Each structure stands twice: as C-alpha cells, then as structure tokens.
Amino acid sequence: MLDQFALSQAFGLLFSSFDPWIWVIPGLLIGLVFGSIPGLQISMAMAVFLPVTFGMDFLQAMLFLTAIFTGGAYGGGVTAILMNIPGSSSSIATAFDGYPMARQGKHNEALGLGLAASVVGSFIGYILLLLLIGPMAALVLKIGPMEMVVVVLWGLTLIATLNDGNVAKGLFAGFLGLLLSQIGMSTTGIMRTTVGNPHLLDGIPAVPAMIGIFAASELLRLRGSSYLVTDEAQRDISLRKILAGVAETFRYPAVLLRGSLIGAGIGAIPGVGSSVANLVSYGEARRTSRTPEAFGKGAPEGVIAAESANSSSEGGSMTALLALGIPGGAATAVLLAAFSFHNIIGGPSFIRNQTDVVYSIILGNLGQVLLLAVVGLLMLRVLGMVVRVPLAYLVPSVLAMCAWGGYGITGTIAGPLTVAAFALLGWLMRRNAYPVAATVIGLLLGRMMEGELVRTLQISNNQPMTYLLERPIALVLAIAMLAVLVGAPSLKALRARKARRAGQ
Amino acid sequence: MSARLSASHAAFLGIVLAITGFILWSALSASTSLNNLIVVAPAALLLGVLALCIVVTVLRSPDADPAPAGALGDLLLLAGFGIFCYALTHVGFDVATFVFVWAGIVMSGGRSLWVPPLYAAIFSLALVKGFGSLFPYPMLTLVL
Incomplete structure (x- = not known):
C-alpha cells in the first residue's frame, strides 16, 4: 500500500532543512483570519497569496497554500460558534450546536471541541489519503451523476430533522431553499425568474444569502441584549476550559471517527466536498445519538460531528487533485494553479513518477495539523474576546462586515443586496420558529441536485431506476442511506416497543 | 378556530x-x-x-400564534441595513459604513455622545484599509 522507499525520501525532503516549514505558521494564521471573517473565503485567501509562492520551491508553496486551507477550515467554525456566522458553507452544521453552547456561556468548551475535532478530523483525512490514494483515485473515477444524486439526497434528508417541534415548518423552510436555488439559468440553459436582471443569471449567490439569513437575522435578534454571553462571570477566555473542551472531544470517539470517515469519503467526490460532508455527518450523529433531543440546543456531539467532517474532507479533496489532476473545488483549483506555476501536472503519472513529493505533501499536511492545534489554542484566546464586546457595538459592526463580505464575493451591488434581502427573510423565519438552516441547505444543494438529476435522466434515457441497478456504488450508497434513514429508526422503535411490553 | x-x-x-x-x-x-x-x-x-x-x-391550535416583541426596532435597523447595502456602491463604502455603524450603535442602545462616532470612524478606516485592500474588485469611496 505504501512505497517505503518513497516514504523515506519524503521524510528526507521535509526534515533535511527547515525551509519547507517556514511558511506554514503564517499560512495557518492567514487561513484562520480569512476563515473567521464572513465573506472572505479560503479560496480567496489562497488566490490572493498565490503570487507569493512564485519565489518558493514546489513543496514550500504547497505547504504554504495548504496551511491556508487548513487554517481557514477551522477559522470558519470559530465564528459559527461565537456569533452563529458560518465563515463558509462547510461550517453550517457547526453553528447548530456551537452557538447555543456559546450563548450558555460554554464558548471556551465549544471552541476546544471544535479545535480538537478539526485536528483529529484533518489528521484522519490525511492518513487515509496517504494509505489509500491509489484505490481512492480509482473509486473517484467511478463516481457519476447517479452517485452524486444519492449523496446530495443524503445531505437533504437533514432538513426533515432540523425542527423537532414542527416538522412541517422544517420541511417548508427546506423546500423554500430548494425553490430559491432554481432561480437563474437551468442546467439545460433555460432562463427562469431572472426578471431581466443579469445578476440573477447564475442564480442567487449562495454565500451572501447564507450570511444574510444566518448572521444578519441573528444579529437583529441580539439587538436588545447587552452581551453575547449574558452572565458576566462566564465571559472569561479560559485556556483551562478550552482544554477541557479538547479533552471532552475524546469522550465521543465514535462520533469523531464517523465524522472523519464521512468527511474523507464525501470530500473525495469532486464538486461535493465539505459543504455536504458536515451536514451528512451532523445528521448521522443526531440520528445515532442516545439523546437526539439535545441536538440544536448545545450538544457537544453536534460540534464534533460537523468539525471532524469538514476538516477531514480537506484530505479527501486532495485525492482528486493529486491522483487525477482534477480540482474538487475552488481551493483545490488554486492549488492546481500552483502546480502549473511549478510545471507539475497532477494525475497518475505524478503519483507514479514523483511519489516522494506526493508523500511529502501529505506528511507535511499531517505536520501542519499538529501545528494548527498549537496556533489554534493561541489564537482562540484572541478570537474568543468577541464575547466581551458590548452588543450595541458588535451588532452594527458585524452587520457592516456582512454587507462588505457580500460585496467581496460577488464584486457587485448584488452581494450586499442579497445579504439584506435574506436578512429580512431570516428575521421573519426566526420570529415564527422556522429553521433558517433548512433553507440554507436547500439553497446550497438544490442546484447541485437539479444538475445531477438531469444528467442521470439523460444518461439513463429517462430510466433512472434501471440505471441505478447498473451502478454498484450508487446502489450500495442508496441501500446504506435507506438503512440509516428507515431501518435504524424502525429498529429503535421495535426495541422500545419490546422493552415497554417486557416492562408491563 | x-x-x-x-x-x-x-x-x-x-x-x-x-x-x-x-x-x-x-x-x-x-x-x-x-x-x-x-x-x-x-x-x-x-x-x-x-x-x-x-x-x-x-x-x-388553542394557543394564539406567539408574536415576539421588539418588531419596530428590528424593522428600523433592518431598513437602515437595506439602505446601507444600497449606499455602499452609490455613496461610497467609507461614508456609508461610518453613518450606518454610528446610527446602528445609537439604535442598539449606545448612549455616549462621542464614543459611537469615534468608534464608527476608526472601524470604517480599518475596514477600508484592511478588508477593502483584500478585495479583487474596485471599491467606491467618497473620502478615504
């Protein structure tokens, strides 16, 4: 499975001098800052700093850019926990339980949980990449639209579980997101609902919409309070409590491992990645938990499941890049650009001929993950200070940053106006107990769902069920999904009924 | 019913x-x-x-549909936010941010006379010179 000679050469490349590591800590810090500011995306950070890598050698450049990637993946979770603002779509599920924990004065513990889950998740993701890069690359090539439909459907099933009190409201919010995702040019090139506005040709920009519906609407709700954490005694930034959160992560090994495996698996599928991985992982953690009713109210398992999955998906996303030369998302596309600057082409020949370099990139990333634990712990003390800022100052400041973030993503007035429109929608939804997260999930996955469904119909000649039987991976995924969604709850209900009968 | x-x-x-x-x-x-x-x-x-x-x-349902309080204040801030978003590319990022943050602090309960405008000015300057310098797009400013 592992080429021992190439592995020893990789250790030589990494540890014979300090040069490959010089840019790792600055990269992690840049990623943390970009990840934690809504609207500044990791891919944007990598693109901004790409020219800096011209003067570096290939390994140094890769470690610098992947350090930004690693730091950014965790940075998005920090604001999700502290302010209910997911820095990117990969941190949506982190906010579900991280933010309620912060409001209860457990922000230190939540940040510790997120950091430890991110570090372990990334570590597992890269270990899997190191061991399975060959077989995983072969598997990725077999993934087609039918498999994608099943994976996206799995992500969408989370919608139904987001509002325990009123399932109809949860579904209503989810279908609203799905419908809004259909604005703009369809997969087959048909114009829908653009009202003659060129900004709507590509549909509603998802990230500004997410910032508006999540962050701006939440900030409006906070307006009347004095601080994020009401109890003054709990507003401290405590390293001891952060470390307690880190330790608590390991009390849920199954959630941690499952989240990491889901993240690595889904992350390897080009175009799907961490935004689906964190939702699927959160949904599975909730379904299998002994206390599903605690989810959404500050359950540590929720934070662990989301953060471990979005971090391990980073390792997964590198599979397609290194083994096939295909970027799975915007961040890996920037990495591919760095490849071309150094006259390197990813793909089977890269793995075959430069195995030592591939291994050194993966091992370097494992080292980065350990450094993230240290840098993260130091930075959390600074980032956590947001709970000490009076809300009268925090609310308008962050609202302004949300609008700026919307502009940063689209480069036009469409971004800030989308943030404002979705802030109103989110405000109305929150006032009437509709889960805004369900709308975001629908919005994010709707367009992907339509594209993959249309492609499946075209490939299968309008016979998707017959086609499903010819696709073993899709069939296994569909059976696993049905077993998890229908089989597990039925089994649980049956056991509960048996227990009740035995008790009578 | x-x-x-x-x-x-x-x-x-x-x-x-x-x-x-x-x-x-x-x-x-x-x-x-x-x-x-x-x-x-x-x-x-x-x-x-x-x-x-x-x-x-x-x-x-026998219970009335609950209507949370504070709608007027929220709607005012929301309307201000909408105007601010529009003003960014029409008035200028610097002035729009300064006015919105100052007004927002006052609407959210900031009582001091001089701290909100001072804070809004420093915050706007930091955003334009920090956040704005990272934008790959041109950014309209009126003063800065």
Missing part, C-alpha cells in the same frame, strides 16, 4: 407563496420539459401543501 395567525407569520407565508407562484409561473412559461421542472414543480407543490397544513394547524 380560536386563534389567528400573527401578522409577521401571515406576512412570511404570503411572501413565500407569492415568490413560489412567481417562480413556478416563470419556469412553466420558459419550458414545460421535465428537465426544467424536475425540482421546481415538486418543490412548489409541496410548499403550497405545507403552507396549508401550517395555517390549518395554527388556526386549530
């Missing part, structure tokens, strides 16, 4: 149903092919059914 829908709930459902109707009409007008309606039609249909279920549930 002892309870009624709160105004904000009725407004929300009304807005969503109007948007749903418009998107469905627009999609149907563009093309009635299966490829075009594969997500739109089922989603619109289910939204209509779910809206009906929600309204019936609320109307049949």
Whole structure:
C-alpha cells in the first residue's frame, strides 16, 4: 500500500532543512483570519497569496497554500460558534450546536471541541489519503451523476430533522431553499425568474444569502441584549476550559471517527466536498445519538460531528487533485494553479513518477495539523474576546462586515443586496420558529441536485431506476442511506416497543 | 378556530407563496420539459401543501400564534441595513459604513455622545484599509 522507499525520501525532503516549514505558521494564521471573517473565503485567501509562492520551491508553496486551507477550515467554525456566522458553507452544521453552547456561556468548551475535532478530523483525512490514494483515485473515477444524486439526497434528508417541534415548518423552510436555488439559468440553459436582471443569471449567490439569513437575522435578534454571553462571570477566555473542551472531544470517539470517515469519503467526490460532508455527518450523529433531543440546543456531539467532517474532507479533496489532476473545488483549483506555476501536472503519472513529493505533501499536511492545534489554542484566546464586546457595538459592526463580505464575493451591488434581502427573510423565519438552516441547505444543494438529476435522466434515457441497478456504488450508497434513514429508526422503535411490553 | 395567525407569520407565508407562484409561473412559461421542472414543480407543490397544513394547524391550535416583541426596532435597523447595502456602491463604502455603524450603535442602545462616532470612524478606516485592500474588485469611496 505504501512505497517505503518513497516514504523515506519524503521524510528526507521535509526534515533535511527547515525551509519547507517556514511558511506554514503564517499560512495557518492567514487561513484562520480569512476563515473567521464572513465573506472572505479560503479560496480567496489562497488566490490572493498565490503570487507569493512564485519565489518558493514546489513543496514550500504547497505547504504554504495548504496551511491556508487548513487554517481557514477551522477559522470558519470559530465564528459559527461565537456569533452563529458560518465563515463558509462547510461550517453550517457547526453553528447548530456551537452557538447555543456559546450563548450558555460554554464558548471556551465549544471552541476546544471544535479545535480538537478539526485536528483529529484533518489528521484522519490525511492518513487515509496517504494509505489509500491509489484505490481512492480509482473509486473517484467511478463516481457519476447517479452517485452524486444519492449523496446530495443524503445531505437533504437533514432538513426533515432540523425542527423537532414542527416538522412541517422544517420541511417548508427546506423546500423554500430548494425553490430559491432554481432561480437563474437551468442546467439545460433555460432562463427562469431572472426578471431581466443579469445578476440573477447564475442564480442567487449562495454565500451572501447564507450570511444574510444566518448572521444578519441573528444579529437583529441580539439587538436588545447587552452581551453575547449574558452572565458576566462566564465571559472569561479560559485556556483551562478550552482544554477541557479538547479533552471532552475524546469522550465521543465514535462520533469523531464517523465524522472523519464521512468527511474523507464525501470530500473525495469532486464538486461535493465539505459543504455536504458536515451536514451528512451532523445528521448521522443526531440520528445515532442516545439523546437526539439535545441536538440544536448545545450538544457537544453536534460540534464534533460537523468539525471532524469538514476538516477531514480537506484530505479527501486532495485525492482528486493529486491522483487525477482534477480540482474538487475552488481551493483545490488554486492549488492546481500552483502546480502549473511549478510545471507539475497532477494525475497518475505524478503519483507514479514523483511519489516522494506526493508523500511529502501529505506528511507535511499531517505536520501542519499538529501545528494548527498549537496556533489554534493561541489564537482562540484572541478570537474568543468577541464575547466581551458590548452588543450595541458588535451588532452594527458585524452587520457592516456582512454587507462588505457580500460585496467581496460577488464584486457587485448584488452581494450586499442579497445579504439584506435574506436578512429580512431570516428575521421573519426566526420570529415564527422556522429553521433558517433548512433553507440554507436547500439553497446550497438544490442546484447541485437539479444538475445531477438531469444528467442521470439523460444518461439513463429517462430510466433512472434501471440505471441505478447498473451502478454498484450508487446502489450500495442508496441501500446504506435507506438503512440509516428507515431501518435504524424502525429498529429503535421495535426495541422500545419490546422493552415497554417486557416492562408491563 | 380560536386563534389567528400573527401578522409577521401571515406576512412570511404570503411572501413565500407569492415568490413560489412567481417562480413556478416563470419556469412553466420558459419550458414545460421535465428537465426544467424536475425540482421546481415538486418543490412548489409541496410548499403550497405545507403552507396549508401550517395555517390549518395554527388556526386549530388553542394557543394564539406567539408574536415576539421588539418588531419596530428590528424593522428600523433592518431598513437602515437595506439602505446601507444600497449606499455602499452609490455613496461610497467609507461614508456609508461610518453613518450606518454610528446610527446602528445609537439604535442598539449606545448612549455616549462621542464614543459611537469615534468608534464608527476608526472601524470604517480599518475596514477600508484592511478588508477593502483584500478585495479583487474596485471599491467606491467618497473620502478615504
């Protein structure tokens, strides 16, 4: 499975001098800052700093850019926990339980949980990449639209579980997101609902919409309070409590491992990645938990499941890049650009001929993950200070940053106006107990769902069920999904009924 | 039928149903092919059914639809936010941010006379010189 000679050469490349590591800590810090500011995306950070890598050698450049990637993946979770603002779509599920924990004065513990889950998740993701890069690359090539439909459907099933009190409201919010995702040019090139506005040709920009519906609407709700954490005694930034959160992560090994495996698996599928991985992982953690009713109210398992999955998906996303030369998302596309600057082409020949370099990139990333634990712990003390800022100052400041973030993503007035429109929608939804997260999930996955469904119909000649039987991976995924969604709850209900009968 | 829908709930459902109707009409007008309606039609249909279920549930519930307080203050800040978003590219990022942050602090309960404008000025400067310098797009400013 592992080429021992190439592995020893990789250790030589990494540890014979300090040069490959010089840019790792600055990269992690840049990623943390970009990840934690809504609207500044990791891919944007990598693109901004790409020219800096011209003067570096290939390994140094890769470690610098992947350090930004690693730091950014965790940075998005920090604001999700502290302010209910997911820095990117990969941190949506982190906010579900991280933010309620912060409001209860457990922000230190939540940040510790997120950091430890991110570090372990990334570590597992890269270990899997190191061991399975060959077989995983072969598997990725077999993934087609039918498999994608099943994976996206799995992500969408989370919608139904987001509002325990009123399932109809949860579904209503989810279908609203799905419908809004259909604005703009369809997969087959048909114009829908653009009202003659060129900004709507590509549909509603998802990230500004997410910032508006999540962050701006939440900030409006906070307006009347004095601080994020009401109890003054709990507003401290405590390293001891952060470390307690880190330790608590390991009390849920199954959630941690499952989240990491889901993240690595889904992350390897080009175009799907961490935004689906964190939702699927959160949904599975909730379904299998002994206390599903605690989810959404500050359950540590929720934070662990989301953060471990979005971090391990980073390792997964590198599979397609290194083994096939295909970027799975915007961040890996920037990495591919760095490849071309150094006259390197990813793909089977890269793995075959430069195995030592591939291994050194993966091992370097494992080292980065350990450094993230240290840098993260130091930075959390600074980032956590947001709970000490009076809300009268925090609310308008962050609202302004949300609008700026919307502009940063689209480069036009469409971004800030989308943030404002979705802030109103989110405000109305929150006032009437509709889960805004369900709308975001629908919005994010709707367009992907339509594209993959249309492609499946075209490939299968309008016979998707017959086609499903010819696709073993899709069939296994569909059976696993049905077993998890229908089989597990039925089994649980049956056991509960048996227990009740035995008790009578 | 002892309870009624709160105004904000009725407004929300009304807005969503109007948007749903418009998107469905627009999609149907563009093309009635299966490829075009594969997500739109089922989603619109289910939204209509779910809206009906929600309204019936609320109307049949013995408890009144709760209406949280503080709507006017929220709506004022929201309107200010909408104007601010529009003003960014029409007035300038610097001035729009300064005015919005100052007004926002006052609306959120900031009482000091000189701290809010000072804070708003420093914050706007930091955003323009920090956040703004990272934008790959041109950014309109009036003063800075």
